Amino acid sequence: MSVIRRTDARRTETPNAVMTTCASPTQGGTGLSMWRVEMDRARTGPRHAMDTEQVWTFLTGSAVVELAGEELALGAGDTLVLPADAPRRLRSDEGFTAVVASPAPSTAHNLDTGDRVAPPWIV
Template structure:
C-alpha cells in the first residue's frame, strides 16, 4: 500500500491547461493514473487520440468535446467516458476543472503532427 502525500503531487503546465498528478506508476501507483485538469477559459487542447480509455468527471465549468466528429457537451457533475483510439479535442469557453483516471502509462498521438508521447501526468 502506498500513501502519496499532497506535497508529492506532480504539476505539469501546458499552453492550455495545468495537470496535477495524484497517482501514477511513477508516483507509487501501479497500472492506474489519476490527475486533475484545470483548463483556462477560451482554450483548446490538441486534436489527438489516446491508446487507453479515460474517465473524466467535471468538478466545475464546462467543455465541448469533439469525439470522432461528434460534439459532446459536458458540465459540472457530468462524467465523460472516452474510449481508446478515437480522435478527440476539448475546448472550453469558460474553463473547467476535472478529475481524470486512466490505465497507465498511456500514449497520446497528436493527429496533426503524428508525434506519439507518453503524457507526464500518466507516467
C-alpha cells in the first residue's frame, strides 16, 4: 500500500493546463496513473491521441471534447471514457477541473507535429 501526500504530488504546468499527479508508477502506483487537470478558461489543448484508454470525470466547469470528428459537451459530474488511439482535443470557455485515470506507461502522439512523448504526469 502506498500513500501519496498532497505535499508530495507532482505538478506539471503546460501552456493550456496544470496537471497534478496523484499516483503513477514513479509515485506509488504500479500500472495505473491518476491525475487532476485544471484548465483555465479560454484554453484549447493540442490535437493528439493517447495509446491507452483514459477515463475523465469532470468536477467543475465545462469543456468540449473533439473526439474522432465529433464534439461532446461535458460538465461537472460527467465522465468520459476516451478510447486508445482516438484523435482528440479539449477546449474550455469557462475552465474546468477533472480527475483522469489511465494505464501506465502511456504515450501521447501530437497529431500536428508528429511528436510522441510520455507525459510526465503519467509516468
